[in-house]
Amino acid sequence: MTSIPHTTPSSSGARAEGPSLHAYDVGLLILRLVLGLTVAAHGAQKLFGWFGGGGLEGFGQFFTMSGYPSGETMALIAGLSEVLGGLGLVLGLLTPLAGAAVLGTMINALAVKWGGGFFAPTGVEYELLLSAGAAGLALTGPGRFAVDRFLPGLRTHRLGYGVAALVLAAVIAALVLLIRN
Known part of the structure; x- marks a missing residue:
């Protein structure tokens, strides 16, 4: 596949060559696939007990022990947010909202794990990486x-959509954290 070089004007007025538009698109596709499938699989652990997960009952107990009311309901909400948000990222479907669903869930995961350091197994680097990737995709499209x-309306991504989705994610995550003991 050949690509047409992307050129942008430089400060001197000359046109400078940059990466082709196809390179950006392929890079975003790879990021969406890896991040989206990882998050969707993580959600499937909560919902269905797949991939060695505890299912709604097991994760419900974890949510209850972490101070959330109605642990199984919270596990269901988190699992659905991760599965649907992850699959939305994979498909590039309603991408700002898919990224926001993942980010909102990860904000809560960060709050629960905060204080355990940065590195695994008790640290937050995994959740922080998923959060940054989801936020980046919500903003870039x-x-x-x-x-x-x-x-229609989403053919060209607008930064405002991404910003609005991330604000929505932060507000909903904060509300969920407020009901946590």
């Missing part, structure tokens, strides 16, 4: 290889 390109 999915690239050209995405379902959003076929939806």
Whole structure:
């Protein structure tokens, strides 16, 4: 596949060559696939007990021990947010909202694990990386290889959509944290 170089004007007025638009799109696709599938699998652990997960009952107990009311309900909400948000990122479908779903869940995960250091097994580097990736995708959009390109109003990503989605994620995550003991 050949690509047309992307050029941008430099401060001197000359056109400088940069990465092709296809390179950005392929990079965003790889990021979406890896991040989205990782988060969706993480959610499937909560919902279905797949991949060695505890299912709703096991994760419900964890949520209860972590100070959340109605542990199984919270596990269901977190699991659905991760599965649907992750699959949304994979497909590039409603990408700002998919990124926000992942970010909101990860904000709560960071709050629960905070104080355990940075590195695994008790640290927050995994949750922080997922948070940053989801926020980045919400802000940049999915690239050209995405379902959003076929939806009216989402064909061209706007930074405002991403910012609004991330604000929504932060507000909802804060509200959930307020009900935590």
